[in-house]
Amino acid sequence: MARGRSLGLVALLGLAAPLGAPPGAQAQMPASLPDGPKLRIVAVTQPLPTQPQYTRVDVPYLREALTQRSNGRLTVQLGTHAERNLSGNEIVRLVRSGQVDIGAGTLSTLSGDVPILDGIDLSGLTPDIGKARRIAEALLPVANKELERFNTKLVLLYPFPAQVLFCRQPFQSLADMKGRKIRTFGNSLVDLVNTIGGQPISIGFPEVYSALERGVADCAVTGTGSGASAKWPEVTTHISDLPLSWAVAGYMVNLSWWNRLDPQVRGFLEGTFAEMNDKLWALGDAATRDGIDCSIGKAEACKIHPLAAKPMTEVKATEADRALVREAVQSTVLPGFVKRCGARCGEIFNQVVAPIAGVEYRP
Incomplete structure (x- = not known):
């Protein structure tokens, strides 16, 4: 009966997506957008403008390629936390209020507002970046169910170096x-x-x-x-x-803004995020040893x-x-996470993460 309740909980949270499928993986970015109203997007992403995640991914994709591929229909005002004098823990509130359309931050920092986010990158859980990616993507639907309360949605998860x-x-x-x-x-x-x-x-x-x-x-x-x-x-x-x-971080959007977008524009952005997703995970892997x-x-x-x-x-x-x-993960880290997040998070962890990580929460 307990297992049945757990499976029901997972089904309720929409966890039918295949494990390991990157966000937006089904989206294919069109070669161009048809003519239409111009859209200016405000995005605040990495902590510093010197970080490779910013110089090698955000700038080429969000500031440059998005405008070029949309024939000038989409432009992004892109900035970093440092340039906006942010500490990083304000991202959920900035996106929720609509002050920015797209915001990015590390999940451990944002978990003060949304405790389930901490479960995506628990310290010591996996030294393997491939498993870290599978865990992040498997928990993404759960996180987005929680983030609906904050009028936000994660569209991309990525790691920093180990x-x-x-x-x-x-x-x-x-x-x-x-x-x-x-x-x-x-x-x-x-x-x-x-x-x-x-x-x-x-x-x-x-x-x-x-x-x-x-x-x-x-x-x-x-x-x-x-x-x-x-x-x-x-x-x-x-x-x-x-x-x-892995200091897993995420790009999130204002949900009301996202849902109001022209479906073609939204699909165009989803395709961009899908490309960025692979680039950022590959960069996190390479940058670790480097x-x-x-x-x-x-x-x-x-x-x-x-x-x-x-x-x-x-x-x-x-x-x-x-x-x-x-x-340490078994004795302290996992119990600490469930204590902060609630017993329901322990059930979710065992159903979604344990099969990947090989570690089970024991009440």
């Missing part, structure tokens, strides 16, 4: 994190760091460099490429290769991020590290 540890002192394994002050973000990463014996501290990304330099933080978690770009190798010595999460290679001074493999002037030491994950993370 989120890993940068430390200012040597370490050989995660066991060495006991007692260290570690910069974290998001509830599930706090749970993970607590479980492995670290002391989580909250520091905004722009302040992390100086916190590491002064010893306010012993270690910090961020994307491999983000740390390389922010010159963290200048103030840290060792970098882990173990992904603790960020490490750039940080350790491997010049011949450093293609995306700046090469560190002071090379770091790469710390390879051991089987003991992986086992420690798996145990």
Whole structure:
């Protein structure tokens, strides 16, 4: 009977879509749009204008290709969080109110408004980016059911490079994190760091460099490429290769605006998002290793991020590290997520995510 109720819940939430099918995958962008009213779209996407996700995907697709392929019918006023003086946690509210038509932000940041979003990228759940993508896309219909209350809809999910540890002192394994002050973000990463014996501290990304330099933080978690770009190798010595999460983010639209669009325009945008989807997941994968290679001074493999002037030491994950993370997910991270989100989220996790991740929530 319990299984029947769970299946009924999943059916109610519209989870009939095949796992792994990217958002808008069925949409084919027309070669051009027929003549019609011009549309100006306001979009705020990445945190910084220097990030590869912005320079290599958002600008070429949203600012340039969309206008060219629509014969000038669609134009996008594109900006970043930094340019709008945003911290990132305002994205749902900005899109909901119609102040922007398209907004993007990391799901762990947005989960304060919509707790189910945190379940898409739980810390430690999977070190494999392919599985991370399948989980994200499988939970997308659930998230959009919740987001209807906020007059918003996710149209695209994507990862940043793997989120890993940068430390200012040597370490050989995660066991060495006991007692260290570690910069974290998001509830599930706090749970993970607590479980492995670290002391989580909250520091905004722009302040992390100086916190590491002064010893306010012993270690910090961020994307491999983000740390390389922010010159963290200048103030840290060792970098882990173990992904603790993927900082999965999403592009969302104002639902009323989206539904009012001319169906041809909406299909045109869906086709654009489908192309961007594949590009962003491929970039997240490539940028993960590139960020490490750039940080350790491997010049011949450093293609995306700046090469560190002071090379770091790469710390390879051991089987003991992986086992420690798996145990933390089972004992702390998953229960913490369900406590914040509600028992219903535990049922959804077991029905949708557990078959992919190989980890089941146990009440």
